[in-house]
Amino acid sequence: MTDIVIIGAGVAGMAAAEHLSAAGYSPRLVDKAARPGGRCATRRVAADRDADWFDYGAQYFTVRDDGFRALVDADLRAGRLVHWSPAIASAERVAGTWLLTPSPDDRERLIGPHGLNVWVRQRLQAAGLDVATERHVRRVVAEGKRWRVEYADGTAESADVVVCTPPAVQTAALLGPRAAGIDALAHPDAALAACHSVVVRAPALAERQAIFFKSGRLSWVADNTHKAGRGGEHHLWTLHADATFSEAEVETPTAELADLLVSEFAAATAQRADDMEIVRTHRWRYARPGGGAPDADDLCWTDTAAGLAIAGDWLAGGRVEGAWLSGREAARRLIAAYALD
Known part of the structure; x- marks a missing residue:
């Protein structure tokens, strides 16, 4: 069997691994984070599994593609997803x-x-995929x-095939000189843009659980406590900063900007x-598709010889669905x- 290593256990890596596994391969996923999920990032306020949780990366996703629709419908039936x-x-x-x-x-x-991160982890577990965090x-x-895949701890392993799913800048760094000949990595710094994210405990709003901002420093806020189907006087709100503001302040630690973003949420x-x-x-350095993202119609980049x-949402127009389509196409x-073999 062809020996395959997939770098990154987010949605693109998950999709690639699931499709390769279904075809009879045994891909190995590796991820530098403590848990799979990538920008489907969820945390709890305490170690207790019943503690309140919040998504501080992707907040939700939508469906357009028929293949992704089939996956979503199956996960709705299984209880891994809800509306x-x-x-x-x-x-x-x-x-x-x-x-x-x-x-x-x-x-x-x-x-x-229980959060989008849990959804990714449940799918990986259900498929019996080998994931090393x-x-x-x-x-x-x-x-x-x-x-030869070399790790920061000094170890290494060999593979016939490598699938890279990190953001463009990180993928280019992994491939070194090899990246110079890859069109998809021609402008890695501009493929994805930044986003500052702040989670606050704030009063519940009776008639709204999410807000799109048309002006100011924020772009989106969402009530995670409502997403979890819980009540209470105070809820956990995720605040995502506007793209222009985030790019202008990309080198500023989010903690130094948090008061500005919270004040704007309070005023609004x-x-x-x-x-x-x-x-x-x-601080998500690579969160949204940037001005230098490749043509989304390509979905991924491959050199099968x-x-x-290379896969990831930045190759497929962004969004969780884009990440899945990119990983699936790379596997196909x-x-x-x-x-x-």
């Missing part, structure tokens, strides 16, 4: 005053009943007709910032090229 139907508002600052109006956006939104790949080097919702408690801050594939091309 989320929040009351959404649009916020805009006009003449110094924040105006909130109901949003007509009623598209289908999918979330994990806290395995930080330092570089990937061609070694004859195989690849007619609340007091003093009644809010910052729970977590996180060399045994190398590899399967078509090699069949079963």
Whole structure:
């Protein structure tokens, strides 16, 4: 059997691994984080499994592709996904005053009943896939007709095929000189843009559970406690900063920007910032598709003769669905090229 290592256990890596496994291969996933999921990032406020949780990366996802629809429907039946139907508002600052109006956006939104990170982990477990976390790949080097995957702890392993799913900048760094000949990595710094994320404990809002911002430093806020189907006076809100603001402040630690973002959330919702408690801050350096992202129609990049594939949402227009489509397409091309040895 062809020996396959997939770097990154987010949605793209998950999709590639699932499709390769279904074709009879035994791919190994490695990820530098403590748990799989990538930007499907979920945390609890305490170690207790019943403690409140919050998504601080992707907040939900939507479905367009028929193949992804089939996966979503199966996961809805299995209880790995549920629908989320929040009351959404649009916020805009006009003449110094924040105006909130109901949003007509009623598209289908999918979330994990315990967070999107749990959804990824459950799918990997259900497929019986081999996932090694806290395995930080330092570089990937061609070694004859195989690849040598070198880790930060000084260990290494060989593979016939390597699938890279980290963001473009990180993938280019892993491949070193090999990246210079890959069109998809021509502008790695511009493939994805940043996003500052802050989670706050704040009062629940009676008539809205999510807000799109049309102006200011924020782009989106969401009530995670509502997503979890829980009540209470105070809820856990995720605040995502605007793309322009995030890029301008990309080198500033999110903790130093948190008060600005919380104050804007408080002002837009007619609340007091003093009644809010910052729970977590996180700077996503590579969060949204940037101006230098490759053509989304390509979905992924592969060199099957060399045994190398690159996948990720930044190659497929962004979104959770884009990551899945990219990983699936990379696996399809590899399967078509090699069949079963």
